[in-house]
Amino acid sequence: MKIVFGDLRTEVLYLPLWRKLPLPRSRRCNRAVETLNHMIRLMIAERRTSNVQRNDLLGMLLAERDEHGSIMSDQQVHDEVLTMFLAGHETSALTLTWALFLLAKHPEIQERAAQEAFLITTGLGLLPEDYEKLVYIRAVVQETVRLYPPVWSLGRSTRRDTTIGGLTVRRGTHV
Numbered sequence: 411m412k413i414v415f416g417d418l419r420t421e422v423l424y425l426p427l428w429r430k431l432p433l434p435r436s437r438r439c440n441r442a443v444e445t446l447n448h449m450i451r452l453m454i455a456e457r458r459t460s461n462v463q464r465n466d467l468l469g470m471l472l473a474e475r476d477e478h479g480s481i482m483s484d485q486q487v488h489d490e491v492l493t494m495f496l497a498g499h500e501t502s503a504l505t506l507t508w509a510l511f512l513l514a515k516h517p518e519i520q521e522r523a524a525q526e527a528f529l530i531t532t533g534l535g536l537l538p539e540d541y542e543k544l545v546y547i548r549a550v551v552q553e554t555v556r557l558y559p560p561v562w563s564l565g566r567s568t569r570r571d572t573t574i575g576g577l578t579v580r581r582g583t584h585v
């Protein structure tokens with residue numbers, strides 16, 4: 411994850427051709443991607459062969475059927491899992507890290523957040539239906555991502571000549 415994410419930041423400047431050459435960076439990144447792929451292949455194979463039905467995201471993807479009643483291929487499930495894994499990993503980790511940092515700096519807010527958690531979960535652990543009741547904690551998280559956005563930049567390619575904020579942007583520009 412660290413290698414793939416580290417490289418993502420400068421990926422814009424790295425040409426697809428270089429990725430195919432045996433340069434140190436390409437080899438390191440391709441190896442890391444292969445490790446991720448291998449891990450996910452194992453997870454899917456393990457779940458498909460076991461009879462255990464688990465009510466989690468992978469369980470939902472494996473049970474899903476399209477309009478013809480067909481299940482997803484291993485490759486389709488794989489791609490979905492990889493997307494969720496990449497998109498959900500560092501974003502959540504950064505949000506939690508900064509939220510805990512901010513709470514540590516503001517003990518009175520930490521106390522109120524803890525009280526809300528105890529009140530809502532009554533010591534039984536968090537249930538999906540609890541989330542909407544965590545009003546104060548949601549505010550803490552929202553303030554955290556406002557102050558320390560985990561995704562502070564996004565890339566887009568223009569499909570036609572256009573104007574953004576008064577600037578002319580040519581088709582095919584990476585913004």
Ligand code: HEM
Nearest residue numbers: 493494495497498499500501502505555559560561564565
């Ligand atoms: C605080 C946590 C998170 C933040 C700040 C965040 C932020 C974002 C942003 C800004 C986008 C839009 C990207 C774009 O348009 O180019 C996005 C898309 C996405 N995120 Fe998150 N995300 C978070 C957590 C998660 C988690 C936990 C998951 C999954 C387990 C996830 C899965 C996705 C997926 C699949 C997309 C693509 C949606 C689509 O284009 O159809 N995200 N996220």
